[in-house]
Amino acid sequence: MKNYSKVWTVFAEMAHKLLCVLLLSVLAGDINAQKKSPLLDKNEFVTPYEGSGKRRTATYTECFEWYQSVQKQFPGICRLDTIGLSDGGSPIYVFRMQTNRGANKVKVLINNNIHPGEPEGTDASMLLVRELLLDKGSQEILDKVDLHIICQYNVDGSQTQSCCTRANQNGPENQGFRGNARNLDLNRDFIKADSRNARAFARYFASQKFDLFVDNHTSNGADYQYTLTYFHTRPEKLLPQLRPLLQSVETYLKPELEKAGWPTAPYVETMKTVPDSGIHAFWETGRYATGFAALHHCIGYTVETHMLKPFPKRVEATLAFMRVFLMGVAKEHSNSINVRSYLKRAETRRLQGIQVENTAYEMDQSRWDTLMFRGFDYGYKTSNVTGKPRLFYDTTKPWSRPIRYYRFFRPKDSVVLPRFYILPWAWGEVYERLKLNRIEMKQVGQDTTMAMRVSFIAGYETVKTPYEGHYLHYNVKTTDTLIPVKIRKGDWLIPVTQANYQFLAATLEPRSPDSYFAWNFFDAVLQQKEGFSDYVWDDKAAEILAANPVLKKKFTEKKAVDKAFSEDPWAQWLFVYRNSPYYEPTHNRYPVYRID
Numbered sequence: 001m002k003n004y005s006k007v008w009t010v011f012a013e014m015a016h017k018l019l020c021v022l023l024l025s026v027l028a029g030d031i032n033a034q035k036k037s038p039l040l041d042k043n044e045f046v047t048p049y050e051g052s053g054k055r056r057t058a059t060y061t062e063c064f065e066w067y068q069s070v071q072k073q074f075p076g077i078c079r080l081d082t083i084g085l086s087d088g089g090s091p092i093y094v095f096r097m098q099t100n101r102g103a104n105k106v107k108v109l110i111n112n113n114i115h116p117g118e119p120e121g122t123d124a125s126m127l128l129v130r131e132l133l134l135d136k137g138s139q140e141i142l143d144k145v146d147l148h149i150i151c152q153y154n155v156d157g158s159q160t161q162s163c164c165t166r167a168n169q170n171g172p173e174n175q176g177f178r179g180n181a182r183n184l185d186l187n188r189d190f191i192k193a194d195s196r197n198a199r200a201f202a203r204y205f206a207s208q209k210f211d212l213f214v215d216n217h218t219s220n221g222a223d224y225q226y227t228l229t230y231f232h233t234r235p236e237k238l239l240p241q242l243r244p245l246l247q248s249v250e251t252y253l254k255p256e257l258e259k260a261g262w263p264t265a266p267y268v269e270t271m272k273t274v275p276d277s278g279i280h281a282f283w284e285t286g287r288y289a290t291g292f293a294a295l296h297h298c299i300g301y302t303v304e305t306h307m308l309k310p311f312p313k314r315v316e317a318t319l320a321f322m323r324v325f326l327m328g329v330a331k332e333h334s335n336s337i338n339v340r341s342y343l344k345r346a347e348t349r350r351l352q353g354i355q356v357e358n359t360a361y362e363m364d365q366s367r368w369d370t371l372m373f374r375g376f377d378y379g380y381k382t383s384n385v386t387g388k389p390r391l392f393y394d395t396t397k398p399w400s401r402p403i404r405y406y407r408f409f410r411p412k413d414s415v416v417l418p419r420f421y422i423l424p425w426a427w428g429e430v431y432e433r434l435k436l437n438r439i440e441m442k443q444v445g446q447d448t449t450m451a452m453r454v455s456f457i458a459g460y461e462t463v464k465t466p467y468e469g470h471y472l473h474y475n476v477k478t479t480d481t482l483i484p485v486k487i488r489k490g491d492w493l494i495p496v497t498q499a500n501y502q503f504l505a506a507t508l509e510p511r512s513p514d515s516y517f518a519w520n521f522f523d524a525v526l527q528q529k530e531g532f533s534d535y536v537w538d539d540k541a542a543e544i545l546a547a548n549p550v551l552k553k554k555f556t557e558k559k560a561v562d563k564a565f566s567e568d569p570w571a572q573w574l575f576v577y578r579n580s581p582y583y584e585p586t587h588n589r590y591p592v593y594r595i596d
Contacts (some may be wrong), residue, residue: 025543045070045130049123054312057119057172058126060090060158063151066126067095074133076100077142087449088156088181092200093123097147098130105146106329106336107208110322111215111289112150114187116157116176116251119311120305121216124318125149131323144330148208153197156181168220170313173332187215188468190292191285191507192519193433202292206438210298211336211341212249212329215289215326216318219304222268223393225374227309228257228317231267231282232301236361236409237294241342245335246299252328262320265373266405267304273391275375278404280363280458286506286514287468295503296437297343301325345499351417358411359512373397376505415509417501418453418594422485423492430516431492434507439500442490452485455510457517457526473518476511478590485593508592518589528587532577534570542574551579580595 047060047066058066071080076101082091098105112121129149132138141147152158160177169175180186180195189198219229232250235243257264271278282302284291290300303321305314329336377397380389388564423431423441434441459477496504510517545552555575559566565575577583 011177023130040294041047045073047123047126047130049315052173054315055171055173056158057174057176057311058122059161059174060152060155063158064093067093067129068149070129070133071095077133078129078552082155082402083150084120085196086155086180087184087196088147088159090155090159091139092153092155092197092206093151095149095150095151097129099141099142101179102143104333104340105144106333107146107210108148108326108329109208109210110147111153111207111213113154113158113176114215114289114508115154115178115185116152116154116160117169117178118216118218119158119172119176120218120311120314120318121303123154123315124216125151126317127319128322128383131319139580141326141330145326145331147208147326150201153201154178154180154186156199166218166307168497169218169307169413170309171235173253182469185468185576187289188214188287190289191287191433191514192468192470192516193436194469199436202433202436205293205298206436207298209296209340212325212341213290213293213298213300214322214325215300215302217302217304218307218314219268220307222270222273223308223376223395223520224265224268224275224306225398226263226265227306228262228264229267229306229319230264231284231290231304231323233290233294233299233589234281234283234361234409236358237291237502238265239297239343242297242299242339245332245339247326248332248335249325250301253324253330256328257320260320262323263374264321265371267302271325271404271406272331274378275373275403276378278368278406279371279373280355280406281409283361283409286515291514295506297339297499297502306427314586343499347500349498350419350498351498355417355501357417357501357509358414359505359509360413361409362412363406364408364410365406367408368406370402370403372400373403375403384448397497411509415505415511416596417496417505418596419496420593420595421494421496421504421508421591422452422487423494424591425488425492426488427521430521430592433516437503439494439503440497444489444491444493446489447487449484449486450595451482453480453596454483455480455590455592457510457588457590470520472518474513476515478510478533507550510590510592522591525586528584530582530584532573533580534573537573537577538584541573541580544576544580551576554579 017402044058048062067080071078077097081094083094084092086092099594100374110125112125113119132142157180159179161174163173165175165177178185180197182195182271184195186195189195193202232246235246238246254264267282269279269280269282270274286292287293290302295299303318305317376393376395377399378391378393381392383390455478458479460473461470463473494504506512506514507516509515516522545555557576565571
């Protein structure tokens with residue numbers, strides 16, 4: 001009897017385990033079947049943040065293990081993949097949630113820990129995932145949204161934790177570091193793509209064709225009452241067809257956040273020192289997350305919770321934003337699909353006629369909105385360190401009053417777009433970045449020479465110290481001319497379409513602030529390769545001037561009006577050299593050509 005009893009006990013335990021597995025399978029399938037009861041107790045998926053008493057953020061390993069456990073529990077709905085490796089060699093994980101219900105879902109990407117000292121998104125996203133899985137009210141979102149979450153984008157910075165990387169911030173106890181393994185700020189790297197992180201991101205982002213994007217951050221700067229602020233892609237940067245979708249999401253978002261107990265304001269960039277002076281919208285070029293998203297016709301949002309508010313409040317605010325945002329996106333499902341349908345058609349449509357594209361903008365300080373803002377009184381007191389006056393905010397004296405919000409921008413530079421760009425095969429680093437971003441290119445089949453519009457770099461300024469690994473150019477000036485250019489077999493022909501023209505203008509037009517020229521990819525053309533010796537050239541220069549009366553007249557007039565030139569023999573020899581057949585035609589010639 002004892003042996004039978006043991007056998008029966010083992011059999012009963014095995015049956016119980018099998019029944020539990022089957023039950024969990026059924027429960028996981030209940031999301032697809034839209035069951036109304038909760039799937040399981042939320043305590044079964046306590047996050048590392050909650051387990052620490054809301055004092056710590058999840059580490060890279062804890063984050064991975066938590067998402068892995070959720071994927072194992074809900075394999076039909078959740079998937080944990082990697083989009084590539086970081087510069088430090090660690091996987092960058094993306095967690096995807098998608099049910100089998102509904103068609104043509106809106107594709108949303110949430111990005112966390114691009115700045116790992118600002119980790120609210122990491123912990124809030126775990127809470128969001130659990131809520132979406134357990135809360136019956138979230139099923140409309142999962143029916144209409146294909147949600148992707150990059151768990152921790154700056155993997156290397158997330159693994160480099162200490163107590164003290166954020167001197168201005170109120171928690172958490174452990175903070176990651178802003179730089180990645182190559183000490184790059186990844187929120188300045190999207191266009192130039194120096195890091196493996198950025199190249200992995202671009203490849204994934206371009207292949208998935210996201211409709212909306214959220215990048216989670218913590219603020220720096222002024223003090224005020226709000227825990228939650230944010231900004232979105234500037235409408236001027238979007239195709240006209242996308243702007244109504246942005247407006248409709250915005251119309252839903254602000255009042256719903258207020259109703260949920262999270263009043264919000266635009267991200268606070270002050271006109272002078274304090275918000276009382278007015279605030280202005282943030283203009284994000286392609287180096288930044290939302291600026292990069294716009295070049296792929298994706299509406300981007302950057303969440304900025306206030307650095308001095310308690311860490312748990314910042315996590316709650318980030319969660320509230322994502323929750324309300326996804327509800328708004330679900331309500332705009334059909335609008336989003338219409339936009340995507342238009343973009344699909346635009347991928348192969350060529351531009352019709354002459355099209356001018358704005359490449360640079362400036363704030364219009366003659367126009368502003370009046371914004372009711374919740375701030376604090378401020379003053380100055382003597383510093384205990386320097387003995388000089390320093391700013392302080394008096395949080396015992398809150399106020400609410402109208403301030404100016406400068407949100408209007410006007411174009412300050414524009415270009416005429418060609419029908420095609422020609423990128424010589426020699427510039428492989430540029431080709432690789434275009435390919436990462438899914439720009440269609442064809443190779444030229446044979447050598448040929450044809451007249452094309454060519455830019456010469458007429459002037460530029462360069463930062464005095466390195467900026468994100470580059471000596472960034474700015475205030476670039478060009479002159480265009482039509483000249484015959486030799487195109488070689490293998491060079492890249494890039495058609496300009498209704499879908500890709502903004503990306504191409506931002507990267508291939510040298511005057512664009514985040515162009516590949518600005519980021520030094522073409523600096524070799526700025527160096528003159530041949531030259532002259534004065535004792536040899538002087539006689540030749542005299543012969544050239546004697547044989548060319550028009551050039552001699554220009555030379556004489558320049559000496560008469562330009563004293564520095566008239567007293568500088570080398571400048572005079574150089575003037576003649578650069579106007580002679582000996583001067584190399586490729587010096588300062590921008591090597592991306594245009595077929596109009």
